[in-house]
Amino acid sequence: MRSKLLLMAMKGFGRQPWWLLHLESSIIASVMSTIGGYRKKVVLANLERVFGNKKASELIKGFYKNFCDITVESMKLFTVSDKSLLNRVEYSSKGLQLMNRLYDDNRIVILAGGHMASWEMYAMTFSQKIKFDTMALYKKLSDPIIDEEMRNSRERLGLKMVEISECKNWMEMYMASIEKSPLIVGFGFDQSPPKADKSWWTKFLGVETAVYFGVEKWAKDYNAAVVYGAVKRVGRGRYIVDFRLVKEHVLDCEKGEVLDRCLGELEREIREAPTDWLWSHKRWKHSRPEGMIVQERRFECKLDS
16 A cells, blocks of 8 residues: 555656756755755765765765755656647757668677666657667556556666666576577666675776676677666757667677777766765675686776866
8 A cells, every 4th residue: 555655646746847846946956955965974974985076075965956856856757748748859861870770780789888867768768769779678566556667667668677686587598589689788786796705806987896797698698799878968958869889799708808899988977976976876885805816997088076
């Protein structure tokens, strides 16, 4: 009953017009940044780790503006019309040309990305802009009612969402299909992995970091091209997506190169819009296990000093 009431409340809130949602978002963000907001200690600690104390205090207001915007927009996605949603997310012509070429080459594509700006609006719409079948990995929510409603909402324009524990079986069935079409598999790779001793350790944003290796492993397992999806806010509730080629042929890459290049693309996004990343993640909760090597970066995109 509690879950159903929460869903009704979120859907009711999301039925408000975009302008009113963003007005309410601004008010909430102002309160959060000055009095106390969601995971404020975590947000500040992460910002200070990367930017230092002075700049962190300048950035936190922008973070909460982004955070509140994507939160109210996420609630809007349950009831927004397909037309309204598609009108709010543009795709660069150069990026679409890249995707069309890879489709014509009958490639599997690993689409990497981070939690930048409204990754949800991007994830929902990109299957309408390209020819590929589209699948994205996700972690199931603890509440089954909300999980099912969220998945149905996010899949309605063609994206197939597959829970992480089921993704290998899903992929094996896809590969065994006789009439399979070119496929894109979407990865969000910027959260903290569950096991420090099973992670790839390197520097990210200048900080020693444990990183998921799945993007590179999947690319090599399926000889897939790797593309990065960069999301940029161009207005309140309006975004543009650019697909950037990371590596077309991965089998001859040294171990870690694909992941290194993806991290560089994410660093580039954060450098251009530092408040649009989800700094509320406990990104650096792990300590490096004794004897674990920190891998050198070759494709680092350093933040402006």
